[in-house]
Amino acid sequence: MRDTVTGLIGSYDLAGQYLDRDAIDQLRSYFNTGMARVQAAGIINANAASIVKESGRQLFAQLPELIQPGGNAYTTRRYAACLRDMDYYLRYATYALVAGNTDVLDERVLYGLRETYNSLDVPIGPTVRGIQIMKEMVKAQVAAAGIEKTEFLDQPFDYMTRELSEQDV
Numbered sequence: 001m002r003d004t005v006t007g008l009i010g011s012y013d014l015a016g017q018y019l020d021r022d023a024i025d026q027l028r029s030y031f032n033t034g035m036a037r038v039q040a041a042g043i044i045n046a047n048a049a050s051i052v053k054e055s056g057r058q059l060f061a062q063l064p065e066l067i068q069p070g071g072n073a074y075t076t077r078r079y080a081a082c083l084r085d086m087d088y089y090l091r092y093a094t095y096a097l098v099a100g101n102t103d104v105l106d107e108r109v110l111y112g113l114r115e116t117y118n119s120l121d122v123p124i125g126p127t128v129r130g131i132q133i134m135k136e137m138v139k140a141q142v143a144a145a146g147i148e149k150t151e152f153l154d155q156p157f158d159y160m161t162r163e164l165s166e167q168d169v
């Protein structure tokens with residue numbers, strides 16, 4: 001598992017190079033957003049349960065067939081599994097936010113996930129939509145807390161979306 005700093009050091013060491021302009025720019029941007037990343041993680045932590053619940057509500061309002069007979073989130077067991085998955089995505093997104101690196105998502109969340117989802121007929125498109133709904137909600141809450149630039153919040157959510165969506169079976 002890596003963060004921005006260990007990731008950069010790892011690859012520059014491999015190449016036997018000093019940290020060049022490019023590396024310095026990446027480090028600067030990471031440290032410049034550092035306090036905001038930590039604050040965002042705090043806001044998510046304080047509101048995680050309601051973010052997951054409300055995002056699920058919006059998702060099922062947009063795609064009601066998911067919770068109707070034949071839908072993948074139909075029955076309380078599968079409904080609960082779906083919200084639990086949303087909670088996983090949110091929690092790991094906060095780790096990646098603080099790390100400024102998506103490694104943790106590859107290692108802990110995405111590895112083998114598509115195969116699992118495909119074997120259980122969990123639909124990828126609606127899952128991606130759920131992740132995006134959470135992203136917008138998090139961005140709104142962080143902006144409401146007075147943090148001006150919230151673009152750094154996109155990265156982990158968009159990364160999971162992209163990796164999940166790729167080469168759909």
Ligand SMILES: CCC1=C(C)/C(=C/C2=NC(=C\c3[nH]c(/C=C4\NC(=O)[C@H](C)[C@H]4CC)c(C)c3CCC(=O)O)/C(CCC(=O)O)=C2C)NC1=O
Pocket residue numbers: 066071072073078079081082083085086088089108109113116120122123126127130
């Ligand atoms: C921390 C990393 C991690 C992830 C990401 C994870 C996901 C994950 N989601 C699962 C199931 C599931 N995931 C969903 C999710 C959904 N169904 C829908 O229609 C919606 C679109 C969506 C919610 C947004 C459902 C319904 C199941 C249960 C499927 C079943 O058992 O039939 C399963 C199968 C085993 C189980 O039920 O627990 C895994 C492994 N597990 C992990 O350890």
